[in-house]
Amino acid sequence: MRTLLHPRYALLRQLATLGIVIAFWEYAGTLGWLNPLYMPRPSAIGIALRDLFLDGRIWPHMQATFTAALGGLLLGVLAGIVLGIVAALVCLLSELIEPIMLVLNAIPRVILAPLFIIWFGIGLGSKIALSFVLVAVVIFFNVFGAVKNVDRRLVERIVTLGGGRWSLLRQVYLPSITASVLQNLKVAIGFAFTGAVVGEFVGASRGLGYLISFAQSTYNAALMIALVLLILVVVLVIFALANQAEKRLMQWR
Amino acid sequence: MRVSNVSLSYGGEPVLEGASLKVGSGQFVSLVGPSGSGKSSLLRVAMGLQKPFAGSVDLELPKSDIGILFQDDALLPWRTARQNVSLGLRFRGMAKQQALQKADEWLAKLGLEGFEDRYPRHLSGGQRKRVALAQVLALEPKLLLMDEPFASLDAIVRTKVIQDVVQLVEREKIAVLLVTHDLEEAISLSDVVYLLSQGPRARISNEYKISIPRPRDLVRARLHPSYAPLLEKLWNDLSDEVQGNGNGHVAKGPIYMAAE
Numbered sequence: 001m002r003t004l005l006h007p008r009y010a011l012l013r014q015l016a017t018l019g020i021v022i023a024f025w026e027y028a029g030t031l032g033w034l035n036p037l038y039m040p041r042p043s044a045i046g047i048a049l050r051d052l053f054l055d056g057r058i059w060p061h062m063q064a065t066f067t068a069a070l071g072g073l074l075l076g077v078l079a080g081i082v083l084g085i086v087a088a089l090v091c092l093l094s095e096l097i098e099p100i101m102l103v104l105n106a107i108p109r110v111i112l113a114p115l116f117i118i119w120f121g122i123g124l125g126s127k128i129a130l131s132f133v134l135v136a137v138v139i140f141f142n143v144f145g146a147v148k149n150v151d152r153r154l155v156e157r158i159v160t161l162g163g164g165r166w167s168l169l170r171q172v173y174l175p176s177i178t179a180s181v182l183q184n185l186k187v188a189i190g191f192a193f194t195g196a197v198v199g200e201f202v203g204a205s206r207g208l209g210y211l212i213s214f215a216q217s218t219y220n221a222a223l224m225i226a227l228v229l230l231i232l233v234v235v236l237v238i239f240a241l242a243n244q245a246e247k248r249l250m251q252w253r
Numbered sequence: 254m255r256v257s258n259v260s261l262s263y264g265g266e267p268v269l270e271g272a273s274l275k276v277g278s279g280q281f282v283s284l285v286g287p288s289g290s291g292k293s294s295l296l297r298v299a300m301g302l303q304k305p306f307a308g309s310v311d312l313e314l315p316k317s318d319i320g321i322l323f324q325d326d327a328l329l330p331w332r333t334a335r336q337n338v339s340l341g342l343r344f345r346g347m348a349k350q351q352a353l354q355k356a357d358e359w360l361a362k363l364g365l366e367g368f369e370d371r372y373p374r375h376l377s378g379g380q381r382k383r384v385a386l387a388q389v390l391a392l393e394p395k396l397l398l399m400d401e402p403f404a405s406l407d408a409i410v411r412t413k414v415i416q417d418v419v420q421l422v423e424r425e426k427i428a429v430l431l432v433t434h435d436l437e438e439a440i441s442l443s444d445v446v447y448l449l450s451q452g453p454r455a456r457i458s459n460e461y462k463i464s465i466p467r468p469r470d471l472v473r474a475r476l477h478p479s480y481a482p483l484l485e486k487l488w489n490d491l492s493d494e495v496q497g498n499g500n501g502h503v504a505k506g507p508i509y510m511a512a513e
Binding site: 151153154156157158159160161162163164167171172175179251252253 | 316329330
């Protein structure tokens with residue numbers, strides 16, 4: 001008994017607890033204590049999840065959400081890096097870019113979703129745009145900060161060793177920027193999926209967000225919870241990939 | 254190297270006035286002084302990192318023959334020891350493989366064989382200092398400018414690192430200008446010690462020649478008969494400066510510690 005309390009078995013204890021909760025939930029459902037309309041049994045959710053994959057209708061939706069999220073992520077990271085560097089190095093442009101970013105940072109950016117649907121239609125464009133805005137602002141502030149707060153001592157060191165502008169960029173600025181982007185990549189990934197799903201939720205004909213919206217309109221709680229679980233797993237897998245990339249590129253930490 | 258009549262000011266406040274000193278070839282020169290006397294600033298002027306208010310610095314050497322070492326080791330955290338040491342060589346156009354090989358040689362000279370692939374974070378303070386030294390010495394400078402480079406090390410590591418530096422500097426006949434507030438370090442290492450007076454308007458108030466024979470051993474240098482009287486004299490002169498009645502300029506007004 002004592003050995004089971006060892007910190008090493010924390011995961012085991014967590015899984016066991018989850019199992020007990022699910023079993024109790026299932027049992028409560030069969031006894032009729034829970035209204036299946038609001039709180040479907042875990043087995044019903046499992047079946048809904050299985051059905052999504054069995055008839056293959058989930059794939060086009062997954063593809064739509066992934067395309068939007070990854071497209072927005074890629075463009076947002078690129079734009080954030082470029083704008084961050086430019087704003088940090090060129091004073092005149094920073095006067096223009098920084099206030100816009102501050103405003104975009106202050107508002108909950110998802111409220112732009114309806115506007116983007118008017119501008120870009122209910123297709124992929126509006127979802128990528130929302131993901132993009134969510135991601136770009138976060139990355140912008142990180143890169144802006146990384147360039148502004150670059151370690152002066154390292155800059156002086158490179159200069160006294162005889163390094164020029166290109167060496168400074170390559171040896172000091174780019175590694176600082178890479179580090180700050182990688183550290184915030186998970187936040188950015190989260191935002192990218194938020195943008196894609198919320199965009200689909202507001203107006204779309206495809207995507208996981210659209211399916212959730214569909215499940216809501218048909219009062220299909222089992223499908224809805226199944227979709228939430230699916231998105232959760234997808235994002236966790238991508239987090240794991242981001243962790244691997246971070247570990248590999250940040251060995252020096 | 255020759256520093257002539259250099260004056261400095263910070264935000265309109267004069268810090269240093271008309272400081273002159275010279276470092277002969279192969280000579281080890283130290284600059285000591287109370288906090289706020291502007292000794293670090295003087296060195297920064299010599300390094301070309303700061304413009305003097307008046308006066309001039311004549312290095313009498315091409316810039317590439319000068320090595321600079323600060324108090325912090327300022328190694329790139331994302332580069333290994335070997336890569337850090339090879340930086341200066343690469344900036345001078347040396348091929349990558351050759352630069353890395355030379356870096357390894359210098360790391361070995363400083364006792365860091367087997368640590369070439371470590372990142373700075375995975376090295377101790379003394380080891381990082383040695384990497385920073387290798388980085389500078391790999392460029393084979395003729396003049397080494399150092400600003401309290403050993404201040405962050407604990408006593409034992411510090412003595413060992415300094416001993417290695419003295420040996421290398423003596424062997425390679427490198428001239429050194431060292432800024433320090435440690436009088437014992439200054440005397441046991443140097444051929445000449447300059448004392449800066451208390452700032453503001455600090456100036457060089459005295460010059461001491463030290464005739465302990467070379468090659469020097471840090472511990473034995475302290476046993477030399479001329480060591481103790483010199484230390485006492487320097488200490489007395491320095492205390493006079495701090496109290497404001499030295500033979501240099503008498504301090505007026507507030508003392509700006511931040512100027513260092």
